[in-house]
Amino acid sequence: MSQFLQVLLSGLATGSIYALVAVGFTLVWQAAQTVNFAQGEFVMVPAFFVLVGTHVVGLPLWLALALALVVSVVLIGALFKKLVVEPILPSGGISLIIATMALGILLKESAKEFYGAEAQPFPAMFPTDPINIFGAVVSMQDILNLIISLGVVVLLTLFLNRTRTGRSMQAAAQNPAVAEILGVNVKRMVMYTFLINAALAALASFLITPVYLAKFSNGETLGLIAFIAAIVGGFNQIRGALVGGLLIGVLDNITATYITAEYRAALPLVLLIIVILVRPQGIMGTSEGRTV
Amino acid sequence: MRRWIRPALIGLAIILAILAPVGQGNYITYVLTSWLIFSIAAMGLNLTLGYAGQISLAQASFMAIGGYTTALLTLAGWHWMLALPVALSFCFVVGLMLGYPALRVKGHFLAFVTLAFNTLVFLILRNEEWLTGGNYGLVGMPRPDFGLFSTMKQHHFYYFTLTITIVAAVIMWWIVRSPWGRAFKALRENPIRAESLGVDTRRLTLLAFAIGSTYGGLAGALVTPLVQFIEPASFGVAHSLRILLMVVVGGAGFFFGPFLGAGVVIILPEFLRFTEGYYLIIYAALVIVMLVFTPKGLIGLGALLRDRFWGKRVARGDLKQGAQLK
Amino acid sequence: MSAPVLSVRNISRSFGGIRAVRDVSFDVQKGEILGLIGPNGSGKSTLFNCILGQLPPDAGRVEVNGKTVTGMRASSLNRLGVGRTFQQLSVFPQMTVLDNIILAGQEHHGTMASRLFGPSDAGLTEAADQMIAFFRLTHLRDTIAGSLSFGQQKLVDAAMAFMAGPSLVLLDEPAGGVNLTMLGSLKERLTAYNAEHGTTFVVIEHNMEFVMSLCTRIIVLAEGAIIAEGTPEDIRSNQTVIDAYLGGG
Numbered sequence: 001m002s003q004f005l006q007v008l009l010s011g012l013a014t015g016s017i018y019a020l021v022a023v024g025f026t027l028v029w030q031a032a033q034t035v036n037f038a039q040g041e042f043v044m045v046p047a048f049f050v051l052v053g054t055h056v057v058g059l060p061l062w063l064a065l066a067l068a069l070v071v072s073v074v075l076i077g078a079l080f081k082k083l084v085v086e087p088i089l090p091s092g093g094i095s096l097i098i099a100t101m102a103l104g105i106l107l108k109e110s111a112k113e114f115y116g117a118e119a120q121p122f123p124a125m126f127p128t129d130p131i132n133i134f135g136a137v138v139s140m141q142d143i144l145n146l147i148i149s150l151g152v153v154v155l156l157t158l159f160l161n162r163t164r165t166g167r168s169m170q171a172a173a174q175n176p177a178v179a180e181i182l183g184v185n186v187k188r189m190v191m192y193t194f195l196i197n198a199a200l201a202a203l204a205s206f207l208i209t210p211v212y213l214a215k216f217s218n219g220e221t222l223g224l225i226a227f228i229a230a231i232v233g234g235f236n237q238i239r240g241a242l243v244g245g246l247l248i249g250v251l252d253n254i255t256a257t258y259i260t261a262e263y264r265a266a267l268p269l270v271l272l273i274i275v276i277l278v279r280p281q282g283i284m285g286t287s288e289g290r291t292v
Numbered sequence: 293m294r295r296w297i298r299p300a301l302i303g304l305a306i307i308l309a310i311l312a313p314v315g316q317g318n319y320i321t322y323v324l325t326s327w328l329i330f331s332i333a334a335m336g337l338n339l340t341l342g343y344a345g346q347i348s349l350a351q352a353s354f355m356a357i358g359g360y361t362t363a364l365l366t367l368a369g370w371h372w373m374l375a376l377p378v379a380l381s382f383c384f385v386v387g388l389m390l391g392y393p394a395l396r397v398k399g400h401f402l403a404f405v406t407l408a409f410n411t412l413v414f415l416i417l418r419n420e421e422w423l424t425g426g427n428y429g430l431v432g433m434p435r436p437d438f439g440l441f442s443t444m445k446q447h448h449f450y451y452f453t454l455t456i457t458i459v460a461a462v463i464m465w466w467i468v469r470s471p472w473g474r475a476f477k478a479l480r481e482n483p484i485r486a487e488s489l490g491v492d493t494r495r496l497t498l499l500a501f502a503i504g505s506t507y508g509g510l511a512g513a514l515v516t517p518l519v520q521f522i523e524p525a526s527f528g529v530a531h532s533l534r535i536l537l538m539v540v541v542g543g544a545g546f547f548f549g550p551f552l553g554a555g556v557v558i559i560l561p562e563f564l565r566f567t568e569g570y571y572l573i574i575y576a577a578l579v580i581v582m583l584v585f586t587p588k589g590l591i592g593l594g595a596l597l598r599d600r601f602w603g604k605r606v607a608r609g610d611l612k613q614g615a616q617l618k
Numbered sequence: 619m620s621a622p623v624l625s626v627r628n629i630s631r632s633f634g635g636i637r638a639v640r641d642v643s644f645d646v647q648k649g650e651i652l653g654l655i656g657p658n659g660s661g662k663s664t665l666f667n668c669i670l671g672q673l674p675p676d677a678g679r680v681e682v683n684g685k686t687v688t689g690m691r692a693s694s695l696n697r698l699g700v701g702r703t704f705q706q707l708s709v710f711p712q713m714t715v716l717d718n719i720i721l722a723g724q725e726h727h728g729t730m731a732s733r734l735f736g737p738s739d740a741g742l743t744e745a746a747d748q749m750i751a752f753f754r755l756t757h758l759r760d761t762i763a764g765s766l767s768f769g770q771q772k773l774v775d776a777a778m779a780f781m782a783g784p785s786l787v788l789l790d791e792p793a794g795g796v797n798l799t800m801l802g803s804l805k806e807r808l809t810a811y812n813a814e815h816g817t818t819f820v821v822i823e824h825n826m827e828f829v830m831s832l833c834t835r836i837i838v839l840a841e842g843a844i845i846a847e848g849t850p851e852d853i854r855s856n857q858t859v860i861d862a863y864l865g866g867g
């Protein structure tokens with residue numbers, strides 16, 4: 001029982017980080033019909049910005065983190081939208097799928113060529129001391145990751161629902177034409193979405209890299225898992241992406257511990273196929289806005 | 293175009309393809325052979341995507357299925373010509389099954405399902421070591437020997453592949469010019485209207501996947517004796533993306549698009565070879581730049597694709613109605 | 619007397635709590651041109667979709683030439699001789715007019731196998747050319763359908779519905795968005811086709827003048843039920859119909 005609790009808690013901790021990535025992915029999909037196949041690399045890259053800050057420039061960790069966040073928001077938020085999405089979106093979904101996949105390769109290979117193919121240790125922000133919860137031994141890091149991720153998602157939801165800007169963003173995503181008439185600056189709102197996505201990806205990067213080490217190939221699995229979380233949860237809902245992320249994290253951990261370590265990567269995929277076929281609007285999603 | 297221009301161009305292309313490896317070393321011949329093989333894979337995806345309008349990100353997994361089936365059978369002593377029909381039938385059946393999701397979902401969702409399928413195939417190839425050799429893959433597959441004509445030499449294997457490519461292209465040409473081809477295009481442009489005119493869109497969707505996948509399997513069955521070594525890493529999602537890129541670059545829905553696209557995608561890295569490690573970076577950047585500046589692809593495709601899949605113009609009017617009805 | 623071409627029996631369909639179609643029954647005989655009219659929200663589109671198998675009715679059944687077709691797939695229904703046109707533009711925009719028309723007939727010729735191994739045009743070029751000529755589109759035969767004008771595309775759409783020689787054709791707002799000149803020629807061609815082949819039509823239409831001059835009989839729906847039925851002259855002077863349009867329209 002205590003082992004199960006342990007598996008569950010650490011699954012939730014990883015799952016909450018997946019959720020951050022999935023939420024950003026969902027926001028961008030809603031606002032700009034962009035399925036970002038480079039999302040995983042968006043999580044891989046900010047960690048390398050931090051490493052450049054601490055190792056190459058010699059900055060203290062907090063400053064490196066802050067700078068990496070800013071650089072990420074500019075590069076994988078604003079520039080991504082301006083240079084990739086905006087020009088290619090009018091030529092349609094397939095072009096954008098290929099372009100974001102190519103961007104993923106570009107980022108991955110750049111990290112490999114310019115920083116190295118070896119996994120790099122990444123400074124932990126939190127103590128990794130084990131703590132005991134009802135017999136389950138969980139690291140402090142896991143617990144804090146879980147709390148921070150969930151906190152950010154809650155704050156984001158409040159921002160989107162309670163503030164004027166947040167509501168404008170939702171309006172812009174749901175019905176740009178009407179929002180424009182109502183005086184919402186749709187272009188700016190869409191840009192905000194990309195910035196938020198970049199910030200979420202950077203945060204996820206800072207939280208997960210101490211666990212996985214910084215490696216150029218980190219994005220491969222992360223991106224796929226985030227998509228799956230977003231789809232399983234329901235593409236068009238933040239709540240869905242959160243639930244999807246947690247679910248994948250927990251299921252992944254349970255599969256790896258109790259069923260098969262070799263096929264742990266297969267489980268989310270099978271889940272994805274089943275969900276798309278049986279309930280294409282996702283577990284939490286509503287069916288509207290799903291017609292592609 | 294005048295009637296004789298097209299056959300003349302095709303004749304010229306075949307003569308060029310026959311002369312291409314003359315006087316060239318083994319490496320160039322090898323690259324030309326892979327161009328032909330990827331053209332076959334792209335031709336298959338062009339049927340599924342370009343003609344029938346069903347997106348698939350799983351073409352590499354069919355190369356894997358075709359490749360591994362051929363490898364296992366030829367290693368067990370079968371002749372390649374006997375292993376081939378088994379591999380193709382297997383791909384046809386699996387492709388048919390992959391078509392079922394397409395009956396329920398379209399666009400991005402179909403892209404995800406096929407992507408997930410590709411990854412699942414990859415995982416099986418990696419994990420089932422007893423059968424597939426796991427990460428180490430399979431080695432030492434023999435090249436087919438036809439008594440008087442052995443394909444052990446690189447040039448011979450090239451001509452062997454060229455013959456098969458021409459046969460495959462003729463069959464594909466026959467399919468797309470037959471009433472089936474017209475029905476595939478109708479499925480792409482307006483499935484609801486097609487259904488209302490008696491076209492069995494369900495069966496056609498499944499067939500589009502099955503035939504496209506069989507071409508993928510044929511390409512895989514040729515890769516096995518070409519490289520004589522196969523491993524799961526050669527058939528990952530990135531390779532499906534490469535084949536998709538070939539179709540898009542060449543011009544989806546154009547018969548000769550895949551040959552052009554495969555040429556560009558295979559040969560471009562050869563030109564970038566001098567950049568060593570940076571070639572993938574430059575390559576990816578070039579792809580993005582191309583999509584930004586020439587969204588219509590090389591044979592003018594962007595606008596067509598947009599109308600076919602994500603367009604909001606003429607072709608979509610009825611789909612919207614269909615969506616409302618359900 | 620032979621079975622009616624179309625027989626609608628006690629069709630009902632609700633959406634949530636709203637009963638869009640309530641217990642509607644009617645027959646259409648061979649050669650008739652039946653108009654189905656009614657104010658917005660009267661349930662005529664729902665009824666149409668129930669007949670065409672796009673929307674399963676909650677109750678009731680539909681028969682075509684004496685055969686129950688309720689809930690049948692559109693392609694099977696078409697093979698039983700039911701053609702249709704669409705409210706929105708419904709040609710295949712990147713195919714030529716000729717290819718559009720041939721497609722509309724090819725699934726009625728031979729088998730899957732013969733359509734793969736047989737001739738490219740399924741032996742239909744001549745029949746397609748006649749159909750194209752009938753709708754006076756010969757000069758546009760090899761044009762890409764998507765580049766035609768709205769009215770011309772409507773004509774192609776209608777020609778496609780007739781290509782397989784159906785016994786019944788359902789026309790969904792054929793006059794919608796068509797300019798006056800084109801409207802006249804569309805009506806004239808439809809009437810001519812009906813006279814020549816005895817094909818039965820069921821027409822949904824908002825354009826009263828068009829319906830009144832095209833149809834031989836009219837059924838008026840309001841709030842999901844039939845409120846009147848008769849010749850165009852009867853309907854024109856029917857007080858219930860006038861009230862329904864004024865009240866609900």
